[in-house]
Amino acid sequence: MKKILVILLAVIIVTSLTSCVFVPLDSNQQTLNGSNDSANQPVPSAVSEKAMEIYFLNFKPEIAEVYQRIATDYESETGVKVNVVTAASGTYETTLKSEIAKAEAPTIFQINGPVGYQAWEEYCADISGTKLYEYLSDKSLAVSKGSGVYGIPYVVEGYGIIYNNAILQKYFSLADKAVSISSADEIQSFTDLKAVVEDMTGKKEQLGIEGVFASTSLNQGEQWRWQTHLANLPLYYEFKDNQDFDNTVLAGLDAKEIQFKYGAQFRNIFDLYTNNSSTAKGLLGGKSVNDSMAEFALGKVAMVQNGNWAWSQIASVEGNIVKSEDIRFMPIYTGVVGEETQGLCIGTENYLSINCKVSQEKQNASIAFLEWLFSSEKGKAYVTNDLGFIAPYTTFKENEKPADPLAREVLAWMERDGTVSVPWTFAAFPSEDFKNYFGDVLLEYVQGTKTWDDVAQIVIDSWKSEKGS
């Protein structure tokens, strides 16, 4: 009996040991076979194509399910398996760091612009020779270094102040309004905006709202609308004043220090948001972006700062009363001289990169997948209708632009005469931590535990220290 037990145990150990050893052996064999295949046959054989699997690490959780459908379709069409993994919101860098160290590393991943490229430089393949790059309508949008191209944007997005025109119409039709203008289109500067907003706050019972602006969400991880998007404006103007560069992102990347010259303008709009909000200042630390969007969707507030991606969020709120024809965009006016011509903030922080550390075959298959997605009829239909991207490629015709109201507003603002879109200068912000320090001090400012001077000082200091590190 004992002997049998011993033998049994020994067998278990041996099998578990050998199975450990066998795995690398197996994969070695496979790569050996693979290279033999490609050496013997000029055209990749059906066998190796079947074994081909690419790995796409997706950034946007809200559309993860669409990517799964695309992957299934693509596999049935070409036989190439696309493994789509989605990182949970706010954890992309974390996920990428651990995934890329694995043997089956992502073949397609995403960087957030020039700063992201610095971190992932060693993993980004040069994709300047691909058709995907050729499709790009504005080549300057790509992340490039020297003659190489390392990241290609796949979506253009815009943000500004989203407003509910129904509520604004109601306000403008009031007999005792304090302003002379009579439509939201006439708001063309911070002075106009402030006058309208403050008068609206005074009449909020009449208008049936709880506040003009939705909550300024300052919960941890929910601060990006302020420390990234709103912060874009003062720093855009500051870098625009730098005559050495004609591109504010490049000027920002070059800047070792900043003066936060337009900090007062940032304060203008930020104070306007919090003073005329639906939520008391002390409670903003517990609010999330979802809360703000829900307030807007339920008609409790008239305005909210966000981008065109928020449409799906607004539309999916239960009890949503905002009609799609009432939802409009207006630029974020801060009180800078000459801002009458300022448009929405338009740009992207979603760039696709190909992992140069995986086999050449896989790199090619990954590029082929992206080219299929952004140029084939089927792929384009997915992009326009299901993913809802404003794709910056020449392959998309006029009637293939997304139909949601905010995306259409972004396109309209881009084409509007006499306005200049503000590029996403925050691509030049030194690090995530810079933004977090900024957001944290904004929270303390709102709570009254820090003064505005502290805010300005921390912004300046942390830019410097984060640039240095």
Place this chain on the structure above:
Amino acid sequence: MQKALKKFFPVFVLPTLIAFLISFIIPFLMGLYLSFTEFTTVNDAKWVGFGNYIKAFTANQEFVNALWFTVKFTIVSVITVNIFAFFLALTLTCGIKGTNLFRTVFFMPNLIGGIVLGYIWQLIINGILYRWEVTLTFDPKYGFWGLVALMNWQLIGYMMIIYIAGLQSIPEELKEAAKVDGASGSRLLWNVTLPSVMPSVTICFFLTMANGFKLFDQNLALTNGAPSKRTAMLALDIYNTFYGKNDWEGVGQAKAVIFFIIVGFIAFVQLKATRRREVEA
């Protein structure tokens, strides 16, 4: 017998040893190595010597702040958790009605995961603070006491069970003898009960302290360091350093090594100190 032991040693110990090697020793040594390097992913690293360790303390005050916050938190929570747990255990060994029900109820919070607990307590505390129109993020003090309350709520039940086991193992004759000798209630507690449960005290102190130092998910869910990282404890700070900044992965790793040394040292000293006070009943 001795021979048989030798013969079967590999059969019985090897599997565990291999598992231990793969899941503990190797990652630990790798981490130690990585703390001296600059790296983005764990398989390409560049040697930088002690640079990361210096950076951890000098580049900003976050690590030192987190260290002090953690120390303060641990001291307070070790004391409160153990006092409450001990007296609960005393009460629930007196033979009052529904003892088992109470024990179960007190133990239950321990079964809930840290993240869930953190969010629940965030809701509770924010709900109370709503009255004054502030939230947990208003002052680091709120976050501190919030964490202490949470920690107490979660750990008291667990420690209570350990104390109950200790209390039940005290022989009745010992207590009776003390009573016959005329010992008062407090005297009995101090000179008989307490020395007899010293092994439990050792374990409970060790567990609460280790838990306090390593607290992560509760901290993440309750305050996430707000305001301005002033309620971030060591584990959270290490996590944020590792993932928050480019090229700071090595510094995060260095902080983790320092963290290990501190926790290991304190636990060792504490274990020694309380062991000495144990008595054989």
